[in-house]
Each structure stands twice: as structure tokens, then as C-alpha cells.
Amino acid sequence: MNIYLDHAASTPVHPEVATAMFEVMTGQFGNASSVHAFGRAAKRSVSEARDKMAAYLGSSPDELVFTSGGTESDNLAIFGTVAAFENKGKHIITSQIEHHAVLHACESLEKEGYEVTYLPVDSYGMIDVTDLEAAIRPDTVLISIMYVNNEVGTVQKIEEIGHIAKAHDIPFHVDAVQALGSIPIDLHHLPVDLMSFSAHKINGPQGVGLLYVRKGMKLEPRTQGGLQERKRRAGTENMAGIVGFAKALELLEKDMEERMQHDAQLRQTFIEELKNEVGEEAIVVNGHPKQVVSHIVNVSFPLVKTETMLMNLDVEGIAAASGSACTSGSLERSHVLEAMNLPEGIMDSAIRFSFGLGNSKEDLVYTANKVGTIMRRLRNRA
Incomplete structure (x- = not known):
């Protein structure tokens, strides 16, 4: 057994997700950036998937950036934000229990002269929001706290933390990779500027992720190349993966x-x-x-x-x-x-x-x- x-x-890929991806892989092969009919069909598939995902998450379609997974989404959020706000300061706040996609990104920035406050947690894996507020400085340019810890499952007080960040005018990033599918998420109401997701945690395919970037939020791209994803993430879109991700979210909603x-x-x-x-x-x-x-x-x-x-x-x-x-x-x-x-x-x-x-x-x-x-x-x- x-x-x-x-x-x-x-997670295992849902059969309906696999079917949706197979139809794309065998029926569509145009590049979404091409202007001919094949390219337009590809772009339409990506746009339809983006629209569906935005409706589920409570965001605008143009606030969603497709990536290769949760790790890239975290990296784009962190490196992209500090680059956009480098004139304000070089201080970041995160927690000691973040995923290594966040921790290693912060450690890399420390080598470049950034200071990082790693907030402690209690014996349940919960941060104290008073510790977070006390750690805020005039030069704090980013707060990054995960929604759900991937090892013990503890859920952080994201809404409360978000209000604190907003009151101090500090960009707030949330790694929600483990939260998607387990906690209802409405980005219209959550006080969050950036949020990371990954398809393979919700019976979607591996190798495709998503980064929510609140409208008006400054973010420097991490990859250089084409103009995809509104110039925020260069590279040909993973069309089958994106369609599969959207289908997985659709099944979740049901x-x-x-x-x-x-x-x-x-x-x-x-x-x-x-x-x-x-x-x-x-x-x-x-x-x-x-x-x-x-x-x-x-x-x-x-x-x-x-x-x-x-x-x-x-x-x-x-x-x-x-x-x-x-x-x-x-x-x-x-x-x-x-x-x-x-x-x-x-x-x-x-x-x-x-x-x-x-x-x-x-x-x-x-x-x-x-x-x-x-x-x-x-x-x-x-």
C-alpha cells in the first residue's frame, strides 16, 4: 500500500488540470508575443487564465505576474522592491521561520550592505506583532512575512501586520504559497502589496507561479529581455502551465x-x-x-x-x-x-x-x- x-x-496534478494542459500543449504552439493568429491565440489563452485567477483572488488582472514558481515570486518581490526603494533605505524586516526562498534572498542582500531584522517566534511559531512594529525604522523598505508556515502550518496575523505596514508606508510582501487553497484570500481587502503563489501546492503543475503586485506598487524587474508581464518579468510565458494553474484555482473555488x-x-x-x-x-x-x-x-x-x-x-x-x-x-x-x-x-x-x-x-x-x-x-x- x-x-x-x-x-x-x-501535490498530485488534478486530472482536469492535466487535460487542460494537454489540450494546450497539443493544440497551441504560438508565442503569446507574436502578432500573427497563432500568437494571438496563445495570448488569448494566457489572458483568459489571468482573468480567471484575478477573479478568484480578488485582484485586477494587470496586478498578476506569472513566474516559474514560488521561489521566483519571492525573489522578484524582495529584490524588485528593494531596488525600487533603494533611495529610501536598506533595512528589511522578516521572520526567522520564513521559507529559504526569502531567507536566502535576505542573506544575499546583507552581503550588499542591507540590514535585516529576523523577528523571533514563540513556541507555536507565531511572531509578536509588537516586536514587528518595534523593529520598524525610518529606513525600512520592506516587510516580508509568510502567511502559513510550510513546516508546522501556523497561520500568521497577516491582516494586522498589513495594517501596521500601511500605517508606516512600508511595502508588505507575503509568501502565501502554503496558504493558497487552505485560507480564503481576497486581495481587494487584504492590506498587502505583494503576494507569492505556486501552482504545484494546489494540484497544479510544477514550474509555474504567480506574484501579485498591487497597482501603483514600484517593482524593478529581475530578468532582462522581452516586454512580457508588463515589463516586470521577461521571458516567454509557460502557456500550458499558466492554463493548468488557472484550472487548479477554478477547481479550488468549486x-x-x-x-x-x-x-x-x-x-x-x-x-x-x-x-x-x-x-x-x-x-x-x-x-x-x-x-x-x-x-x-x-x-x-x-x-x-x-x-x-x-x-x-x-x-x-x-x-x-x-x-x-x-x-x-x-x-x-x-x-x-x-x-x-x-x-x-x-x-x-x-x-x-x-x-x-x-x-x-x-x-x-x-x-x-x-x-x-x-x-x-x-x-x-x-
């Missing part, structure tokens, strides 16, 4: 409430079954107990090291992760759990289970049962 519980890393309820039931079932299998004292659920998305469960098993549990689960045909997909191939301790100041035994035994399309209650019951079997086997060997 094979069970995929690593949806926070990447069943988002049902999907959220389903994920919440799976989460509750999984935690209860784990407690029944190994005992409540043998597990620790990491992240905020209430301000958390339903599709991510980060659990520590203090009696078993992370790599040992992951290898045993893999043998049983169960795919889970130690944290971010960008670092889970290494044995480095999670920077998120370190920032949360959790005990060593908790950090060194944490597993991220994340679910979605194709997962059932039976999958989670089976997985909990296998975790219990693995822990009992390992205890008997000791």
Missing part, C-alpha cells in the same frame, strides 16, 4: 469549503489515532493549536529520531517529510523548530505529514497504525 502524505512539498472540512477531519482523525496507537505522552504536535491550517500536521515522536521514522515509513510505502522540501534531503535540523526554541528531543524527532487530493480517512488510520508498529518494533530492539 502506497500513501502520499507530503502534499506540502508538492469545493474549497468541502476540502477544508475534509482536511480538518483528516487532521483530527490522524492525531486521535496516533494517541490511541502510541499513547498521548509519546507524541507532541508542533505548531499553533488553533491558528493552523488543516492539511499540515507536524508531530514529534521523542523516542524515535526523525530519519529513523522516515526510513521506516518509507519501507511501509508511506511518504512523509522532515520539513521543507528544499531541505528535507539533508539531515540538518529544521530552522523553524529551532526558532521555536523547542527541546532537542522534540526537534530531532519531528515529522511533517501533509495531505490532500487522494487521501482518505483510511489512509490516516493506516499510517497511525504503522507508526505504532514501528515504535513498538524499535522499543523491542532497544
Whole structure:
């Protein structure tokens, strides 16, 4: 039996998304920048997809920039903003638990003379908005805080942070890659200037992303070439990927409430079954107990090291992760759990289970049962 519980890393492509992409790949091959009929057809496909996505997100179509994924969206938001506001100052505020697409971008800017304030978080992975406001300086040119943490699922107070940023006239970027599909997003009402998204977290294709850029927001392009995306991101558009992304969003809109309820039931079932299998004292659920998305469960098993549990689960045909997909191939301790100041035994035994399309209650019951079997086997060997 094979069970995929690593949806926070990447999700299976929805069959309807694959069909929509296949139709584009086999029926359209013009360049959206070409003026002939084939090019106009390609441009029409991209524009229609952009219109649909704007309607879903509550933005104007011209506020959306297509990219190659969440990482490029984060990089374009950060580097593009600081370049546009370089005359104002060189101070950035972010948090210690951001995705490495943000952290490494900030570290790169530090080498160029920028100062970065990395806000601490509490044991639940939540930043204190009073810390954020206290960190603001006259030369602060950007605040970048993720909506949902990709390792523990904690949801930040984005609306409150946005109002603070707006009051101080500071551009506010939000990495919403893990939030899309799990939290309703209406960009007309959120006080956000830039927001990053990625298709492969919502049963869309890998290799296509989106950056929302509020109308009037200054942003310097990071790539030089053609005039695509209103001169903000040069390069021929990934037409099939963009159409697939739009289709994935369309499917989300149809069943988002049902999907959220389903994920919440799976989460509750999984935690209860784990407690029944190994005992409540043998597990620790990491992240905020209430301000958390339903599709991510980060659990520590203090009696078993992370790599040992992951290898045993893999043998049983169960795919889970130690944290971010960008670092889970290494044995480095999670920077998120370190920032949360959790005990060593908790950090060194944490597993991220994340679910979605194709997962059932039976999958989670089976997985909990296998975790219990693995822990009992390992205890008997000791």
C-alpha cells in the first residue's frame, strides 16, 4: 500500500488540470508575443487564465505576474522592491521561520550592505506583532512575512501586520504559497502589496507561479529581455502551465469549503489515532493549536529520531517529510523548530505529514497504525 502524505512539498496534478494542459500543449504552439493568429491565440489563452485567477483572488488582472514558481515570486518581490526603494533605505524586516526562498534572498542582500531584522517566534511559531512594529525604522523598505508556515502550518496575523505596514508606508510582501487553497484570500481587502503563489501546492503543475503586485506598487524587474508581464518579468510565458494553474484555482473555488472540512477531519482523525496507537505522552504536535491550517500536521515522536521514522515509513510505502522540501534531503535540523526554541528531543524527532487530493480517512488510520508498529518494533530492539 502506497500513501502520499507530503502534499506540502508538492501535490498530485488534478486530472482536469492535466487535460487542460494537454489540450494546450497539443493544440497551441504560438508565442503569446507574436502578432500573427497563432500568437494571438496563445495570448488569448494566457489572458483568459489571468482573468480567471484575478477573479478568484480578488485582484485586477494587470496586478498578476506569472513566474516559474514560488521561489521566483519571492525573489522578484524582495529584490524588485528593494531596488525600487533603494533611495529610501536598506533595512528589511522578516521572520526567522520564513521559507529559504526569502531567507536566502535576505542573506544575499546583507552581503550588499542591507540590514535585516529576523523577528523571533514563540513556541507555536507565531511572531509578536509588537516586536514587528518595534523593529520598524525610518529606513525600512520592506516587510516580508509568510502567511502559513510550510513546516508546522501556523497561520500568521497577516491582516494586522498589513495594517501596521500601511500605517508606516512600508511595502508588505507575503509568501502565501502554503496558504493558497487552505485560507480564503481576497486581495481587494487584504492590506498587502505583494503576494507569492505556486501552482504545484494546489494540484497544479510544477514550474509555474504567480506574484501579485498591487497597482501603483514600484517593482524593478529581475530578468532582462522581452516586454512580457508588463515589463516586470521577461521571458516567454509557460502557456500550458499558466492554463493548468488557472484550472487548479477554478477547481479550488468549486469545493474549497468541502476540502477544508475534509482536511480538518483528516487532521483530527490522524492525531486521535496516533494517541490511541502510541499513547498521548509519546507524541507532541508542533505548531499553533488553533491558528493552523488543516492539511499540515507536524508531530514529534521523542523516542524515535526523525530519519529513523522516515526510513521506516518509507519501507511501509508511506511518504512523509522532515520539513521543507528544499531541505528535507539533508539531515540538518529544521530552522523553524529551532526558532521555536523547542527541546532537542522534540526537534530531532519531528515529522511533517501533509495531505490532500487522494487521501482518505483510511489512509490516516493506516499510517497511525504503522507508526505504532514501528515504535513498538524499535522499543523491542532497544
